[in-house]
Amino acid sequence: MKKILLALSGASLLYSFSNLSMAADLDAGKAAFEKYTCASCHGDDAKTSLSPTYPILAGQHADYLKHALTAYRRGQAGAPSSANIRKNAIMGAMATPLTEEDIENLSAWLSSLPSPLAVRK
Amino acid sequence: MKLRLNKICSLSALAVSFLMVPILAHSQEQPVGDAQAARSKISMCIGCHGIKGYKASFPEVYSVPMIAGQHADYIVTALNDYASGARTFPSMEAIAQSLSAQDIADLAAYYSSFK
Numbered sequence: 001m002k003k004i005l006l007a008l009s010g011a012s013l014l015y016s017f018s019n020l021s022m023a024a025d026l027d028a029g030k031a032a033f034e035k036y037t038c039a040s041c042h043g044d045d046a047k048t049s050l051s052p053t054y055p056i057l058a059g060q061h062a063d064y065l066k067h068a069l070t071a072y073r074r075g076q077a078g079a080p081s082s083a084n085i086r087k088n089a090i091m092g093a094m095a096t097p098l099t100e101e102d103i104e105n106l107s108a109w110l111s112s113l114p115s116p117l118a119v120r121k
Numbered sequence: 122m123k124l125r126l127n128k129i130c131s132l133s134a135l136a137v138s139f140l141m142v143p144i145l146a147h148s149q150e151q152p153v154g155d156a157q158a159a160r161s162k163i164s165m166c167i168g169c170h171g172i173k174g175y176k177a178s179f180p181e182v183y184s185v186p187m188i189a190g191q192h193a194d195y196i197v198t199a200l201n202d203y204a205s206g207a208r209t210f211p212s213m214e215a216i217a218q219s220l221s222a223q224d225i226a227d228l229a230a231y232y233s234s235f236k
Binding site: 049051052053054055056059060061063064066067081082083084085086087115116117118119120 | 170171172173175179180181182183184185186187188189190191192193194195197198199206207208209210211235236
């Protein structure tokens with residue numbers, strides 16, 4: 001019994017550590033949003049974009065934003081457009097300097113913002 | 122004289138048609154969206170975008186983006202890009218290619234109306 005408990009607590013400790021290493025840093029996400037001048041097109045609140053052809057990012061699913069930024073970065077590397085490669089002159093250039101960590105933090109912070117977006121209304 | 126008049130007529134008709142081209146092209150690009158009309162057109166959208174927790178599964182797993190509340194012009198841009206192949210995703214390309222400019226405008230009006 002003691003052994004099982006020990007194993008369980010060890011496993012839960014490991015699990016929490018693995019979560020910690022994956023946890024995105026919201027403040028760092030906000031800082032990256034400012035550093036990479038995302039607001040100049042998407043707006044300070046990430047929903048009042050300069051042109052309505054630019055999407056609202058605030059409140060969007062974090063994993064979608066991460067996918068999109070990664071796909072733009074791949075597109076800039078020269079590969080043709082595909083389901084996980086997006087070609088866009090502006091966003092390709094914007095996404096290129098981002099690190100994995102930047103993308104993780106940006107996506108998490110953006111998805112935490114107040115937003116009009118919803119799956120169903 | 123008759124010939125000349127004809128010439129003037131055809132020339133002016135030509136001029137008018139040239140003037141009309143940008144106006145027509147513009148009106149074809151940007152029909153006015155009708156959110157009510159979109160109600161019979163959203164069946165293709167809701168099967169993915171209207172289901173909580175729905176994920177695209179290939180080649181990457183991620184939640185499909187929320188489109189309710191998004192800007193109308195962005196939705197138009199996205200659908201046109203899918204239709205032209207500038208942006209690619211198998212299901213979205215097939216759907217976007219099946220939509221008319223009016224369908225796209227209606228869907229954009231519908232989804233952007235949720236604010």
